[in-house]
Structures are given as C-alpha cells and as structure tokens.
Amino acid sequence: MPTKQSRPTGRHFLQIPGPTPLPERIASAMSRQMLDHRGPTFAEFGLRLLASVKSIFKTAHPVIIFPSSGTGAWEAGFVNTLSPGDRILVIETGQFSVLWRNMAERLGLKPEVLPTDWHRGGDANALEARLKKDKAHDIKAVCVVHNETSTGARTWVDEMRKAMDAAHHPALLMVDAVSSLAAMDYRHDEWGVDVAVSGSQKGLMLPPGLSFNAVSPKALAASKKAKLPRSYWSWDDMLAINAAGTFPYTPAQSLLFGLAEAIDMLLEEGLDNVFARHERLAEAVRRAVRAWGLDIWCRDPKGYSPAVTAVAVPEPHNADAFRKLVLDNFDMSLGTGLNKLAGKAFRIGHLGYTSELTVCGALCGVEMGLELAGIPHQQGGVAAAMAYLAETARPAKAKAA
Amino acid sequence: MPTKQSRPTGRHFLQIPGPTPLPERIASAMSRQMLDHRGPTFAEFGLRLLASVKSIFKTAHPVIIFPSSGTGAWEAGFVNTLSPGDRILVIETGQFSVLWRNMAERLGLKPEVLPTDWHRGGDANALEARLKKDKAHDIKAVCVVHNETSTGARTWVDEMRKAMDAAHHPALLMVDAVSSLAAMDYRHDEWGVDVAVSGSQKGLMLPPGLSFNAVSPKALAASKKAKLPRSYWSWDDMLAINAAGTFPYTPAQSLLFGLAEAIDMLLEEGLDNVFARHERLAEAVRRAVRAWGLDIWCRDPKGYSPAVTAVAVPEPHNADAFRKLVLDNFDMSLGTGLNKLAGKAFRIGHLGYTSELTVCGALCGVEMGLELAGIPHQQGGVAAAMAYLAETARPAKAKAA
C-alpha cells in the first residue's frame, strides 16, 4: 500500500518544521522487537529512559511521556492542573497559541488572549502589566509558546517568568516547547516553568507519536486540587507506576526505543553544540532571505527562531503555489502558511537532523523556485548563506594548509 | 542506551497477549522516511488507509485513528458520546472491564457493573434482564469487552446486541475489541456496535501507539449532544479533516505506514484464514493444558478465547515465580495474572504474527518450566498439541506420497 512508486529518485528534502528527517540510527533503534512491557528488561530500560529524558528538559523533576501527539500533552497540562471555569492567559503569537487557546475553551476553561501582531514573540512587559491588574489572582495559568512554529518567532521564557515574578502573580507558567526542545535552549527548572509541553517529531528527531509534560512541584500540587475530569492523561497514575520503570497502559515501545537513541545522539553531540548548530543554520537561512530581498515574517530580530524561518511572499504571488512548484520540480517540502499566513508565507524548517549542506541544498531549491515562479527577487541568497557558513566554519582556514 | 547486552541469543519467545511479535515487513514499512503530513503524498496515503482500515472492522462507517494507546480510545468513546453523570453498564468479565469502569468513574460517569465470576464471558440473559428493568432508559451505554485479555474469555457480541434489542433498550453498545480485532471475527455493522475501541499491538501485529474508534451513525448522532469536555479525542475535528486524508494534529506516521502494511498482510492471508489460524492454535494450546492436568481459567468452552489462554497454577505454587523461571531458563515471556488472577494464573498469548511451530516451542517452554518448578502436572501436553496440529494440518497426508 505505501506509495513507493510515486517517489522521485534521491532523498526527499523535508524542510518543514516537523516531522523532521528520521536519522538511520533512530530508525534502526525503532525496529527492535517488542518486549513484555511488564517484564524486567523493559522495566530496566524504562527507568533509565525516564531518568535520562530529564536532562533534555534540564529538570530534576518528573517528565511524563504519553503515547500521543504533542497536542495531547497540551490537554494533559490543562486537565491535570485546572478546574472547569478557570481563567487562563494565552500569549497569542501565532497559530499554535490560537489552537492552544481553542483547546482551553473546549475543555471548559476561560482563556483570555494577550495578543501580538504575529510578527514577533510574546511581550514580557505586556504580560507583567496584565498580571498586575489581576489583583484577585483569577488567572490560574499563563500559556506561552516558546517557539511559535507558525511564524518563526521565539518568546523568551525567562523574561516571561521575570514578568510574572515582578507582578507577584501565582499563576502556573505553562510553556509549549514542542518545536523548541532540543533545537534551542530550554531550562525547565531555572526558568521556573510549571508545565512544559513537547513532542517527539521536532528537535528530538523522532517520528510523531510521543508527547511530554515536564512538571514542577507546584504543578504537581495543583494537580491534587484540579477538577477537570481526566483519566488517560492523569499524572498521578503515570508517576506512581513510572517509579518502577513501567507505564499504566501499554507504552509506544518502538518510539521509546527511538527516544533512547535520540537522547544518546543529543548528548553525544552536546546540547550546547546542538543549539549552536541550529542558531548558525538559521542565520544562514535568514541571510539568504535578506539577499533575495524578501521579508522574514518575524520582524523582531530578538525573536528569530533557530528552528524555522517563515518567509513572506510578495503579492500577488501565492505562497502555496510556490510550494507546489518547488515540490514538483525539486522534490522539497516546505511548510505551508497557517491562518493569517495562509498563501502569504512559506516556512523553511531547519531543525533536527540537519547540516550545512542540507540547508544549502534547500536554499538552492527555494532560489530556483523563486526564479521558476517569477517571484521578484534578487539572486544571491545561496551565495550569502555560503559566505556566512564558510566564514563561521569551525576547523578554520589554518587546517587546510 | 538499549539493553542489548542483556538479551540472550536467539529469538525471544514473546507469548504475552500483546504487544505481539513485530513482523519484519511491518518493521520495514515503519522505517520509511517521514513525509510532510500536510502534503499531497501523505494525503493520498491517508485516504487509502482510512478506507482500507474499515475492512478490518467490517464497517462502512468511519474508523477514527488516534495516536495513543488503546486506553485512549476508551476515553474517546466516552467523551464523544456521553455527558457528566450519565449512567453506563459495564459487563465485568475481568481486569480490563474493571479498568474501563474505573475510567468511566474518573471521567464523571456513573458506571454500574454486571458481574461475572471472571471465569467466562458476559451473560446475554443477565444483560437483557437488567436492561428491561431500566424502563427510564437511564443507562446510556453498555460496555462489553469482546475478548477479555486478562482471563482469556470471549463475550459473544452478537448475543449482547440481541439482548439489547430484546429489551428494546436504546443504550449505545460499546465494545472493547482491543485484543479481538484481527484475531477473531468482529463485525461492527452486522452486530450493531456503536463504538468499537481497539489498539495496534495485538491482532494488527503493530507496536503499541495507535488506537481506533469505529463509530456508528447512532454514536455520531450522540456525539452532537454529548457534554463531556473533549478536544484531543474529538471525533468531529477528525472526521472533518480525515475527508482530505489528513489529521487535525500530527499523525504517528511510522505507525500508520506499519498499519498499511499490516492490513495488506491480513488481506493477503484473508480474514477468515486469520481467524481460523487463531482458533486452531488456541485449541492446540488448550489440549496441552488439559493434558498437563491443569485448569483453563475460562470455565465455559463457549467463551474460550482464540487469542489468549489463562492457565491456573495450583496452590501453593505462585504463577509469577513460574513465569520468572520460564523467562530465566527459556527466554520466553508469558502474561502475568492480573487482579483476581495475580499469582494464581499465567497467560499464554497466541495471537498476531504466529504459527504452529512457534506455539509448539512456547508449549515446550511451559512444559519444561512446570517440570523445573515442581508444579504437579502430567507430561504429554506438547504431545497432545502436536497430535491435534498434525491431525488438522491442511495439505494432508496425501501430499506426502
């Protein structure tokens, strides 16, 4: 049934901001035979995995792994800590904050939105001002998307925490780290995040199917009083049985095997090297975009995402027609524009298992696509990216002798 | 990080009632590269998959696929069709009906239990009697576990439907087909099931991580009025976007690729052949158990499961000590006794990707284990199984010339 025959020759360039390309090492790890999920070999594996995953979140507190999409971990964060009718504040930075807000509403919460113009990350001053007004502390949680995948804008979570502290506000800080985890620095404990939400198919380089909640003691305390109905997502069952290395229901073993391998890969490279690699590739992409004379959708350099860059397509050109042309001609998938960006922007994913030459190849595909599509632009985007990458190459000229 | 070094040489015998052994074809299919889940190749794949999965449930109505464990599809069934405080009736045939009942309670439903002695399937007469008393039709759903994995007892769903019809009761019929689907006959439409719940790691031969709801028009109608909060599990979002072959949130691609291959394998073998194979292997196992002089936990032959057989261990022997001995000596995992069966029974899984000789090898492991453990038994269990399998072999003596 797989659509083998329709695939062109050569590796597909998958330049969307997740799922990201699957490394062979992870694919191999995922093809292990099934284990008895209640037996000793699995339990031993589970204990080590649950311990090691904490290092990725930089937390000493529990990380809960669900067999679900990242969206499920949003739901888990809400239903474990909140009660029907609770007010929450969502910093709206793009489509994923909108979806998160919508979920809150469907679950019976009362979300309020702190808007941006979708061209930047969240504003800490605005957050502080809003929280100061909430003298009654009606707001039970503040929801921040660390890396807004739809716009390519980062919100600085440490600043959000400072704003909450400055307002002396006790709300829980919930952070969507779906497309930031393992692509840009995330420090759960240091930043005082209460609930982190993440997924497997981005910086972790896995297929989709696992989601995560990193949970602070304060969030755990909140879960004792939270009244939203919950069962599948219950932290208490998970934590109780995770202590033995197992799970309350059958875990998604193949993805867990892959996760263990992914963590090994990340720690072998070193998290700081992982982040630096993402920053460097992202800067190369932005230099290409600027050289083409196109606009980076994110207008605030402070908010530039190391994981994904959204690029505005000048009217009257349609970004999705452009994406189709690139796919048809050069076998590359670019990210579509979502919501306010629909038809107006495409997104270049540059996260996960990627490197200089893959990003260069992708930029070549965009530059050729712009030419074929007749979209007004300057040539030289790839050249600008190459100049930057060569200039910042590590082993340096000395080595070439 | 995987625990390679602790694994003995040779293929592990995984004789638990799920996860079941992973066929190479499925492992290969699962190692395909990721696709753009919003692109045309994926959409084409998704459309075909969503159509073909219906054949496995024998339904013309939608089958919804969640990235979650089977437990998640229980939750999805409830939250899409019921409202807080709704009464439901759970036929308690073993541990999985208990867990289902418990979930209902946690979600704010009012479950009532129709008990059995855990040694048989559900009783259609008892159901009919109970429903006839419910003149006000307070009971909104009847929950039946098709194959009770914890006891190895089958409930005949068609009889349950007849009982409901005889009582002229409008409750929804919800069926847990987690360990029955693709191992024993399941006919969603013919039996008038409203919500089927299933998972990937049993008869479908996949790793855990996908769950299913097959949904009748009546269940869909109920979902329009149901008031339990829901978002991740919402059928409406799923169905709307499934029409285009895609999913409301990132689907678990690798498992979906595997599912497509699994369906191909099942249809190549033919569903009726699949069921006959399971029945035959199960009968061989039961003949062995009887020859050993041990008790099959399921005391009603009508309820014998084609997928799993629970075997009682005579006192004062402990079934888990026996299982450990078998694992240590013969590298075979048997299913543990759950709840009332804890320490008293072990379970032999004989479903999924299995065959005569694998089941024979497994029975040899049990027979040798009984000997080593000093559990009183007759020899000859394997011999009895062999006699039956030889007698029922297909190509028959004629062929041997």
Place this chain on the structure above:
Amino acid sequence: MPTKQSRPTGRHFLQIPGPTPLPERIASAMSRQMLDHRGPTFAEFGLRLLASVKSIFKTAHPVIIFPSSGTGAWEAGFVNTLSPGDRILVIETGQFSVLWRNMAERLGLKPEVLPTDWHRGGDANALEARLKKDKAHDIKAVCVVHNETSTGARTWVDEMRKAMDAAHHPALLMVDAVSSLAAMDYRHDEWGVDVAVSGSQKGLMLPPGLSFNAVSPKALAASKKAKLPRSYWSWDDMLAINAAGTFPYTPAQSLLFGLAEAIDMLLEEGLDNVFARHERLAEAVRRAVRAWGLDIWCRDPKGYSPAVTAVAVPEPHNADAFRKLVLDNFDMSLGTGLNKLAGKAFRIGHLGYTSELTVCGALCGVEMGLELAGIPHQQGGVAAAMAYLAETARPAKAKAA
C-alpha cells in the same frame, strides 16, 4: 563496534563515484530474513531476478551474478575466455584500465596498452589502426572501460565495436561497465559486447558485494576452449544451476534481495529517465566547475561522464588537503585523485540515488571549501548550476501560475 559517535549530525554527503547512497527501499529489502537457498521460495525469486537483470544490460543473453566486488567480475571475464599467454589489448583511459591491465598480467596474460593522455575516452581510430596491424589475430580481447571512474571520461563503446568491425578483427570485446551501468546508456547486444563487467555499488544503488558478467554467445563459445584455471568464477557451473533459479554456492542473499528492489526502482523511473537525470545533473556540475574557473579533468566534451566529474586543483594546492577540509567542515566525502591525478584532482560523484538539491548541496560544499582553502576561483559556480537546473526544470513556469 560501529563508529556511531564520530558521525556529525545530519545526513552525510557521499559524493564519491561509488559506493553511492543507499536508498531506504533497498536497505529495507536487504533486511529480509534469510531463505533456504535451495528451497522453492528462493528458486522462484532467483528465476525472476536472473530474468529481470537482463533488462538493465539490454541483453537477451545470460547475466551471471557473483558474490564478489566488481574486481572479481574482471577476473571472471578473463579466466572464462582466455588461456595462459593470450595477448589482450587494453585501452588505457585511467587508473581502472591500469588495474585491469595489471590483473591480466598477474593471471598470465600478455596485455598491451593503447594509451590516451588520461584526459579523454578511448580513441576508436587508434583502436582500428592497431587491430589492422594484428593480421595474425594474436589479440584475443579488447578491453574498454566504458566510464573511466578515475578521470570522468566516457569511451563510446559503439565506436569501439565499429572500429573492431572495420578492422575485421575477431577479438572479444570486453567492457568494464562498473560505473556506467544504470547511470548511462549501455546496450550489450546492440553494441556487440562479449563480456560486460559490472558491480552493485554504483548506478545500481546497492552496497558493494555483487558483481556481474553479461556474456555473449561468442564469449560462451570461447569459454569452452579457454585454459586459464578457474573454479569459483566458472560460468558453466553458474549457468547450469541458474536455470533452476539457484546458484552453485551460497548466494549473497541480502544483496540479491536489494538488487531485485533496485531493478524495480530503475524500471519504475524508466531507464531513459535515469540516464537523462544523470546527464542533467552532470551538466549542472560542469557548469559550476567552469564558473569557478577550474578545469574539468576530461578535456574532450564528447567524453564527459554523466556519473562523475574530476576537477583539477591548481598548483600548488593539494586536492587531498582540499578534500579533507571539505570533509572536516561540511561532512562531505569527495573522490580522491588516483594515480596520475593524485593530489591534482578531486572527483565529484553524481550518480545513483541522487537529485537536483543533493547535487546543489554538494556544489555548495565545494564552493565553500574552495573559499576556505584559499584556492583561487571565481564565485558563482552554484549560481551557474542553479541557472541551468531551473532552466531545464520539467513542469515549467506555466505550472506555477
């Protein structure tokens, strides 16, 4: 033991002229379980494979598959058709013709060389002249390397055949098609080749480990009289048992499974499309080289190879220092200069499982490497390649609307 930890993040760019990148489909096919190589399932598979492989050589005559490197098929060609002391004529176009010649000598043949300057393919006129002098027909075989992997020069085999015919010379025509097969047009029967030699790790996209002899009736006839000792390489044993779909000694099953998949992939794409893809990517590479102001090693445009391009590095720069720099900085392997090209040239492989964007990425790596190495060059190589690829893109501007 594998050297996992030393591998950088992201896909390695393997731009050597073989082994070429392994497609997932082939890797998956190769991970099938072993079969009884004397059983019916294997025999059926073997028959189909031995039939289908002929289509790749465009021959109606036998193709023999050895478990060996391509080098083994050179030896097989000699020992099956020649006798100690036989004279052969080798067209020396580069390092691989030298190695072939050396092998002839070690096996007790008397090779004579028809030289070129290593900057072009073989010269049909020179061949005709030489053969005309050989009135006694002492020369028993003419050896031609179709695609000289070391220099990136093609010899036109049809012209060689015409030269032999014009000289009315009865020598066998032996062609090394190792790096040409499935990358550029090869027509065994039409061109009157007697023995073709090929290997698995180039255009066939497989790992190394299989080699091939396509054999004309004239070559078969010669094998009846040939006196060089032979056993492993004997065609007669092979052909006798191949008739039943099996092999005289245990075949390299996993590679044969991969070969079947490779043939499927090539035929799905269409051989003519495969060749056109290689020609187009090669031209893009050459335009880049010219734009950089560097010399293509092959000085005769007629001889440009669709599979590999050797690029001269101006003195005093060393091509291997450059290759090391590119590997260290950009995780790309380029082909080393062999023999006369050592230190003076590097080679860019652009054959097998590859595409526009991979070649673009590779050219970016070269362009950045030239910059880092301080090798005098013009910028704009990648830009020239992109211009050509965009100009020759198939679906054309119209589609972009």
Place this chain on the structure above:
Amino acid sequence: MPTKQSRPTGRHFLQIPGPTPLPERIASAMSRQMLDHRGPTFAEFGLRLLASVKSIFKTAHPVIIFPSSGTGAWEAGFVNTLSPGDRILVIETGQFSVLWRNMAERLGLKPEVLPTDWHRGGDANALEARLKKDKAHDIKAVCVVHNETSTGARTWVDEMRKAMDAAHHPALLMVDAVSSLAAMDYRHDEWGVDVAVSGSQKGLMLPPGLSFNAVSPKALAASKKAKLPRSYWSWDDMLAINAAGTFPYTPAQSLLFGLAEAIDMLLEEGLDNVFARHERLAEAVRRAVRAWGLDIWCRDPKGYSPAVTAVAVPEPHNADAFRKLVLDNFDMSLGTGLNKLAGKAFRIGHLGYTSELTVCGALCGVEMGLELAGIPHQQGGVAAAMAYLAETARPAKAKAA
C-alpha cells in the same frame, strides 16, 4: 519483486545448516549508510574490525576477509599457497570435501583422497599412515573439513595436526571451518592450522557474502613461492593495504558492518558459552532422533556435530518428500541430503542465532511431519529433548522457589 505474498504468517523456521537466521541487531547494523571506503571513518572501522576478527579464529596472525562466498576462500587458500601440479591430500568426509577436491582439480592441482564411509569424521591414524609413506614430501597440503555440513560429522583438527607432526610431514594444514567457526571451538594457532577457510552465513549469523582466510606465517611464506595465477584472491595486496584499515578493491561494507556487530554479540555471550550452547542444543536434537527410533547419520559419537544433525529416513521413504511436507505444513526449512545422502537423509541445522525453544519448535515440526508422512517412528522425540533441556537448564530448580 520480493515474494512477500507467498509467505505464511509467523516467523519461518529456518533449520538448515546455513544461512542461519539473521538477528535483528545484525540486520540493523547492515542497514547503515555507505561510507567512503577510502576515507578516515572507514579506515578506523576497518582497523578495529580486522583486529577483532582474529579473536574469533583464536589467532594472532592475519585474517583476510574477501567479498565472496565461502567457496571463494577455498580458492584463495589454494591459489596463494600452491603451484600447478602440486599434490594435496583431501580427507573425504562428505560432500563438501568432495567439492573442495573437485576445485583443486579444476585449478590444476593433483588431489588425492583419503576416504571415510561418510558416517564419521576424518581418521588421524589413516592420515599419519599415509603421510609416513610420502617420504618425498610430495604432498603439499592436507585438507580437512572441520565440520562436514553434509553429514553432521566433526573431524578433530588437533588430532590431524598431531598425526602430521607424528609423520614429521611439512605439508600445509588447510581447514574448512565454514560451518564450525563460532559454533564449535576452533583454535587456529594452538592447532597449527596454516590456512583456515570460513564464511559469514553460519556461526557468524550473517547473510552470505563474506569469506575468510586465517593465515599462518608458514602459509604466508608458501605464498611467496606459489605459482598458481591469482589476482582477486591475492593475500599480498590484501595484507599490504589492510594495514591501513582499507581494502584493495571496494569491500562489501554492509556485511562488514554486520560482521562487527556479530563479533560484538559473540564476545558479549562469550565464545565458550556459544560453544556450550551449541553442544547442548545438538544433544537435545540427538536425543529426539534416538527416541523416534531413527538413525543419526553420523555413526561415531565422537564425531557428532554441534552445528547440524543429519537424520536417516528409512526406506522406502524419501527424505525430500518429507522435507517438502514439513515445509508445506509447518513452514520449516530442513536441509536436504547431498550426494550420497540424497533422498536418504534430511539435516536439522541448530547453529547460529538459536535457542532452546526454537529447537523445540523445530523438533515438533519434525515429529508432526513424521506422523503426517507415515514414516515409521516412535513418538516421544520432543519429550526426550525437553527432558534433557530441563535437566540441564542453568538457573536450576532452586531458583523457582
């Protein structure tokens, strides 16, 4: 093209004496991407591999790895050490010694045979007697098949060495260790073997496609004077370039990656444990055969093979008809009878990646097959095997509590 659809459900029982079942770990290792075989990562890998493979042969001298079937390493052993017309002495224990002898003849050597009745290993006394007669030392090599795969008989190589020493004969000792290596003890240096020949698809658990020569200093010295023509098989080229971790022609990378993993697996288990496992499983098989009242083909208990057991089928029954019946009914491949055993015996392979329960399952298949085929036998073979395996189980009854 692979024959997926014709494969029955469940794991095939591949009980031939090679190829043996492919462990997942090895399959995964083999699916790594290709490396530049002339680059630093490969060289580092090659150096470690060439060092570690020596431990499997128990030698401090070179082990040469060819991309070829095991048959190729026979040829390599001859052509590197002998000259046209040299006399050699082959101990004929079965079909593989016959084939080896035939090869010698085809290569221009003069083989003499020291026969057995094909029901036992080689006779050291007969060897000593023969060598003592060879006062002129015309015999240049003695060829011994360590484990005669066709009959299931072991020749004790240490005794052969003693016989040669007792005769003060300088002939080279060549040993075919194809189906013995990594299944039964082999000590290259201690036993004074000059040339060992082996292959990948037996105890090494790899697919076919690699062969080996372990080479003593005396053999290396002989190679300096040997006059048989050679090129592909030349040790000198190999050894020269192996010193750098690389190979004279493109190595079969995927198999080498698998070999590294296989060596890791063998050393993790411990070679002595590997041998003990094979001995124990072999004894279980023989007890089954005796209980059935059938004859073990090998009539000398000292020669019983730990790797394979040939079983005589009483007339007028045909062993191949029996094998077909077992394959058709129980999806198990048994080894066919070769040469003198054709139709008269079948072979049960019990080497490589195997375990108690797999062997039990295989014996069940044989016992049921005997029943279906109507071959006169006693029941109870499997029972006898189980009794032995239970009795010799390691953790022992104490553990069962």
